Amino acid sequence: MKSKRLIFILFLMAIIFGNSFFIFEGSAITYSNPSTTPLWSYSTGNQYVSAVAISSDGNYITAASENLVYNISMKANGNLFLFDNSNSTDKNPLWNYSISNGFYSLAISANGSYIIAGGDNSERIIYLFNNSEPTPEWTYSVNGWVYDVTISDDDDYIAVAGGERRKVFLFNTTESLPIMEYSTTGLTLRVAISSNGSFMVASDNAQKLYFFNTSNNSPDWTFTLSGEMSSALSISADGNYIASGGDNVYLFRKNSSIPLWTYISSGYVRSIKISQDGNYIVAGDDLPDHKVYLFNRNSSIPEWTYSTGQDISSVAISYNGDYVVALSNDHFLYLFNKSSSTPIWRYRLDGYPTASYDYSLEISSDGKYIVAGGRHCVYLFDRDIIRPPRLIIPGYNPFIIFLIIGVITLTSSIVVFHKFKRIQRKITERVK
Numbered sequence: 001m002k003s004k005r006l007i008f009i010l011f012l013m014a015i016i017f018g019n020s021f022f023i024f025e026g027s028a029i030t031y032s033n034p035s036t037t038p039l040w041s042y043s044t045g046n047q048y049v050s051a052v053a054i055s056s057d058g059n060y061i062t063a064a065s066e067n068l069v070y071n072i073s074m075k076a077n078g079n080l081f082l083f084d085n086s087n088s089t090d091k092n093p094l095w096n097y098s099i100s101n102g103f104y105s106l107a108i109s110a111n112g113s114y115i116i117a118g119g120d121n122s123e124r125i126i127y128l129f130n131n132s133e134p135t136p137e138w139t140y141s142v143n144g145w146v147y148d149v150t151i152s153d154d155d156d157y158i159a160v161a162g163g164e165r166r167k168v169f170l171f172n173t174t175e176s177l178p179i180m181e182y183s184t185t186g187l188t189l190r191v192a193i194s195s196n197g198s199f200m201v202a203s204d205n206a207q208k209l210y211f212f213n214t215s216n217n218s219p220d221w222t223f224t225l226s227g228e229m230s231s232a233l234s235i236s237a238d239g240n241y242i243a244s245g246g247d248n249v250y251l252f253r254k255n256s257s258i259p260l261w262t263y264i265s266s267g268y269v270r271s272i273k274i275s276q277d278g279n280y281i282v283a284g285d286d287l288p289d290h291k292v293y294l295f296n297r298n299s300s301i302p303e304w305t306y307s308t309g310q311d312i313s314s315v316a317i318s319y320n321g322d323y324v325v326a327l328s329n330d331h332f333l334y335l336f337n338k339s340s341s342t343p344i345w346r347y348r349l350d351g352y353p354t355a356s357y358d359y360s361l362e363i364s365s366d367g368k369y370i371v372a373g374g375r376h377c378v379y380l381f382d383r384d385i386i387r388p389p390r391l392i393i394p395g396y397n398p399f400i401i402f403l404i405i406g407v408i409t410l411t412s413s414i415v416v417f418h419k420f421k422r423i424q425r426k427i428t429e430r431v432k
Helices: 002-026 398-431
Strands: 040-043 048-054 060-066 080-086 095-099 103-108 116-118 125-130 138-141 148-151 157-161 169-170 180-182 188-193 199-204 208-215 223-224 231-233 241-244 248-253 259-265 270-276 280-285 290-295 304-307 312-317 321-329 331-335 343-350 361-363 369-373 378-380
Touching: 048 103, 048 369, 048 378, 060 103, 060 369, 080 116, 080 125, 080 378, 116 148, 125 157, 148 180, 148 188, 157 188, 157 199, 169 188, 169 199, 180 241, 188 231, 199 231, 199 241, 208 241, 208 248, 231 270, 241 270, 241 343, 248 270, 248 280, 248 290, 270 312, 280 312, 280 321, 280 343, 290 312, 290 321, 312 361, 321 369, 331 369, 331 378, 343 369
Parallel strands: 103 148
Antiparallel strands: 040 378, 048 060, 060 080, 080 095, 103 116, 116 125, 125 138, 148 157, 157 169, 169 180, 188 199, 199 208, 208 223, 231 241, 241 248, 248 259, 270 280, 280 290, 290 304, 312 321, 321 331, 331 343, 361 369, 369 378
C-alpha cells in the first residue's frame, strides 16, 4: 500500500513540475538586456529630428527638427530648440527658433553659451545664437549646404564645412565674416577644431584630409584617404591627435601626414570620435559587421568590438574615454564602459535615427548625460539609471504563464488532498 501511495505522489509531482518545465522550456526562457529610462523625452510632433548636441557640462541640450521633403521646391520648416538641464524641472524648451527650410548641422559650446546651426537646401546659412536669446546674434550665407559645424571650448572660434561651396570657414564668434576660408578639392563634408581653436581639421568627398594651424591660411599638411570619401572626423582637445574614418580607421599626430596607424575595417566607418584627452578612439561601421570598435591610441588592434546587427549611425565618447555610446539603425542606443564590450544598458528609441551624418548622439564630458535623437523624439538619459533584466518568454504573456502554473499546482494539490482522504478512509474502515 505504501509503495502505491509513493508512486501516486511521485506521479502527481511529475505532472506539476512537468507542466511547469514544459511551459518554460518550450518557451525558450531568456532575459532582456539591462535597460534604462530616459530622464525625459521631447516629442517634435510629425517633424523628424535632424540634429542634437549637449554642452560639455551637460547643462544645456540643443536639438533641431524638420519636415522631411522629397521635392526641392517644398519647404522643410525647420525648428531649433534649447533645453536647460541644470535649473529647470519642466523639460519644455527654453526657446525655439523656426526657419522656412531645415537645419542640417548643429553644435553647442562647452558651457552652453553659444549654439551654432547650419542650414540645408535653400537656406545654406549658418546661425549663431546666444543661449539667452531665441534670435540669432548673426548669420552668414555659405551658398552651399552646411554639412558640419563646430565651436571651440573657449567659445572663441567656429569652424564650418561649406559643402558644395567646397570651402572650410573659420569664424570668430564676435564676427559675422570669416577670418579664414580655404578651398577644398571636393565637397567639404566634415570639420573639427581643438579646444582653444589653434588647430583644425577638415575632410571632403575627394578623399582629402586637411590639417590646419589656424594662424595660417593654408593647411600644414594634407593626406589622401582610401575609398571614396571620409565622412567621419574627430580631433583631441589639445589638437595633438586626429582620428578619421571611411574605408579605414586612421590615427594621425598633428606634426605628420603619415598615420600613426591604420585599421582596415570590413565596413564603412560612418562615425568616429576621439576622447578629448586623446587616449581612446571609438568608431562605428556598417555592412557587413555593424560593429562598434574601441581603440587605445597606442594600438591599431581594437580593445574590443561589439556587433549590433544593424548599421552604426553615431558614436560618442566621454572626455577620458571611460564611457562610450553608440546608436544603431535598429533604433537601439547602447552604453558601454571602456573595460567591456558588454553593454551596461541599451534602450529602444521611437524609431530609426533621422539625423544627418552622425548628429543623432552626444555625451557630456564626464559621461553622465547622453542626448539622442530618434525619429520624432529627443531623449536625455542619465548614465546611472539602470533597469535590471526582465524575464522574457517568447510567445507568452508572463502573467498568464504564471497563472496557468498556479492553477495546475492548486488543482494537483486538491487532487492529492482528496486522494489522501480517500486512502485514510479505506485504512480506517479496514482497521474497524
